[in-house]
Amino acid sequence: AHPDSxxxxxxxxxxxxxxxILDEDLRRxxxxxPGEVxxxxxxxxxxxVNLPEKTAERFVPxxxxxxxxxxxxxxxxxGRILPDGHLEILGRADFRVRIRGYNVELGAVEAAIEENVAVRACVVVSEGDEGEDKRLVAYVVPEPKDDHRFSGWSLDPKTGRSKEIxxxxxxxxPHYAVPAVYVALDALPIQATSGKVDRKELPPPPPRQARTDRDLLTTAPAAGAPRSEKENLLKGIWEEALRLDEGEVEAGDDFFDLGGHSLAAAQLSARVEESFGVHIPMPLFMEDPTVAGLCDRIEALQRDEDGDAARPSEIDLRAEAVLEPEISPRGGAETRTLPGAENVFLTGATGFLGASLLDGILSSTEARVHCLVRERDDENPLKTIASNLEFYGLSTDRMDRVVPVVGxxxxxxxxxxxxxxxxxARDTDFVIHAAAAVNLVYPYPALEAPNVGGTREALRLACRHKTKPFHFVSTDGVFPPNAGLCEEGADLDSLADAREDGYGQSKWVAEKLVREAAWRGLPTRVYRPGFISGHSETGASNPRDLQGAILSESLRLGAVPEVEGWKIEMTPVDFxxxxxxxxxxNPDAPGGTxxxxxxxxxxxxxxxxxxxxxxxxxERLPYEEWLRRLEAAPPEDVQGPGAVLRGASPDAGDLSDGNIYDxxxxxxxxxxxxxxxxxxxxxxxxxxxxxxxxxxxxxEPSALQEAGRRRRD
Structure with a gap:
């Protein structure tokens, strides 16, 4: 063993x-x-070989x-250089994970622990699938000797939590980068060949703790009750909703930094209404999602007589839809249609529709497809794309023409x-922008970066160096409900104030940016799907789809909701x-939408x-009764479609918009x-x-069950 290692x-x-050995800005x-080697x-x-994006990323001046x-x-x-000149490898500098919508560099978290906590070594990993309940786990080797770092810490062996650390x-x-769970080890497992930490040999962390309701107040404190009483009740409600230990939430904590997500926010809203007797609309909560901010809103609503306190700040969507002057095409496009493209840039390939788009491009053209993909722990980004195709029953035989673009x-x-x-931008000659953050609860500010900013940057790429045709997947959600016949050529400006939901607003702004780029000369086409259902031949479906969730949960419960006038609009993803x-x-396709x-x-x-x-x-049930039946018998599979409805079920009026789309x-x-x-x-x-x-x-339906019994007999 090396004495300094x-x-x-x-x-x-x-x-x-x-x-x-360099820092994030490539300085010594x-x-x-420690730093990047x-x-x-x-x-x-x-x-x-044949990976220009990766070459540009890794081979730098x-x-x-x-x-x-x-x-x-x-x-x-x-790594770092030891006093005697030996190089010590400490792990990966580029391990990046996504926690509750934030990018977290695991190496930066490890460095913070080693610098501030008395440990000899540590490694941080993420646990859980991509989504709301992903958490960071820190494996630490305690340092028995006293030094300048904090040493007065302990771990709860049952939960793995350490309030002191x-x-x-x-x-x-930042809150989202602080590990939720800690595991103490005598030593980290090391790979014999490379000397790096063998993450696959790390023991599993303590299991997530099933929570029980606390004995919180269930009646609203008086409007004149001390502020501290209200904030303490809210802290308890947050800890209950976020499965945190008592005392972990402070007045200035951001709900989403602590692990909140749209479903938990809906549960929180119901709990606040039960305890305080006032309803906080989600857009209003999102303006200041802290304990103190929520308490301000509650007090304002308790004082409010005209209802003004319940109105969120208005956003001028027209002012949001401004495209920078430099995002303009440079001459005509060399490639007009998809069959003529040699290098296609596709966003959304790790989603439901995007998987079918990728499969279709690979099977109908000879193009290389550059797919935007978020980095996930230490998983190969190409494997991330391939796993998504496999999940939806699509072929992975042509992955040699798929180029993952980490971003x-x-x-x-x-x-x-x-x-x-x-x-x-130099390599690609065709752009299909199909990615978006789809959330019917979040307000516009929470969706602006991925849906508006992402479209702006994709347009920038389409215009930079050479002009590339730009195909944009929008939504029929830019139209208001109950608008009747919605035509493809409808004036987009007239729809600026049509939607109150953040998703519809963000897609309206994104469409306006695309229209502006088209006016400047960029070849564009806009597609507006509605409810995208499963594959018409295999049935492969999106587990996060609202309509699919209602269908599958109805079959599981043996009961369906009855809603007057409800029509189910669905279009299979393969179509x-x-x-x-x-x-x-089609170079001669009429219209642009x-x-x-x-x-x-x-x-x-x-x-x-x-x-x-x-x-x-x-069994036919009134919608509210069906929801109660669902709440009384939640699905066992927390990753299945039933999770979409958990705590955030739509109103009956949201099941269909009452429109007909020409x-x-x-x-x-x-x-x-x-x-x-x-x-x-x-x-x-x-x-x-x-x-x-x-x-x-x-x-299975009884007919299929009977057929299966006959086969077995």
Missing amino acids: TYCPVGRPARPERLY VPEGE CVGGEMLARGF DPFAGESGARMYRTGDR RGVLRKVL DLGEPLLGMGGERFDAL VAAAILGIAS YHLANPDPVPAGTVFGWLEDGGYTL DRNTRLALGESGPRRPDVSGDLLLTYARHFAVRGWAP
Whole structure:
């Protein structure tokens, strides 16, 4: 063992003058401090074969070589030089995870722990699937010797929580980067060949704790009650909703930094209304989602007589829809249609529709497809894309033409940095922007970065260096409910104030940006899908889809909601993707906007009747009673579609918008030889039901169960 090492040193560098330990801004760190290991020299490789984006990211100019054109390689490893000149590798510097919508560099969290807490070594990982309940876990090796760092800490072996460590780290890290759970080890597991931490050999953290309701007040404190009494009650409600320990929430804490998400926020709203007797609209809560801010809102509503306190701040969407002058095309597009493209940039490939778009591009063209993908722990981004295809039953045979582009929809330059963004803009000749943050609860400010900012940056890429056709997936949600016939050529400006939900508002602004770019000369087309249902042949469905959740949960409960006038609009995902790609392949497609929603939605009673014909027994219940039945029998699969309805069920009026979407442009563009919209029928619904059953989301219909028994007999 090396006396100065907490990990395994790998030896002395052959050319120490060309090995650099650098910080995030590629500046040398103080001697002995950790940083990213970068290597220069004449023997450096030229780059990665057929991976220009990765080459531009990893092979960068060497500012320390003292010669023009010198390059260095960013290894992504975090290390330091020991006093005797040995190089010690501490782990990965580029491990980035997404926690509650925030990017977290695991190496930065590890560095903060090692600098401020008395540990000999530590490693931080994320636990849980992508989504609301993902958490950081820190594995620490305690330092028995006293030094300048904080040592008066302890761990709860049952929960893995340490109030003392969290208190120290909250002074140096943002809330979302403070690990929720800590595990003490005698030593970290080390890979014998590389000397790096073997993360696969780390023991599992303590299980998540099932919470029980606290004995909180259930009646509203008097309006004149002390502020501290109200805030203490709110802290308890937050800790209950977020599964935190008593005393972990402070008045200035942000709900979403502490782990809150849209479903938990809906639960919080109901609990606040129960305890204080006032309703806080979600947009109003989101303006200041802290305990103190929520308490301000409650007190204002308790004093309010005119109802003004319940109105959120108004946003001027027209002022939001401003496109920078430099986002303008440079001449005409060299490639007009999808079949002529050699390099396509696709966003949303790790989503539901995006998976079918990627599959369609790979199967119908010879193009390389550059897919924007968020980095997830230490998972290979190509594997992330492939796993999504496999989840939806799509082929992974052509992954050699898929180029993962690590980035972030909500960040400037899509999170790529200038050099990688420029390289991608030079290489690609066609853009399909299908990614968005879909959330019917969040207000506009919470969705502006991914939905508006992401569209702005995608337009920037389409215009930079050379002009690229831009195909944008919007939504029929830019129209108000109960508008009647909604035409593809409707004046977008007249719809500026049509929506109150943040998602519809953000997509309206994004469409305006696309229209502005089109006015400047960028070739653009806009697609407006509605409810995208499962694949018409395989039934593969989006587990986060609201309508699919209601169908699968109705089958699981053996009961369906009755809502007067409810018509179910659904369009299978394979048709939506094929229509987009078909129109993108037609140079003479009329119009510039295309509706993909089903223009002839089916009455809900007919849909449920088809399922009954297939062997299901379904009790009809008033909607509110159906919701109570759902609440009394929650689904076991927390990752299934039932989770969409947990604590945030839509109002009955939100199940359909009462509109009819004219699709004349779509039909003309696809022509007689183009893809045909599948009929919504009993066969289609049973295809979905079979998929729900295979996934374990709902039981098989009795007809299928009987057929299975006959096969077994």
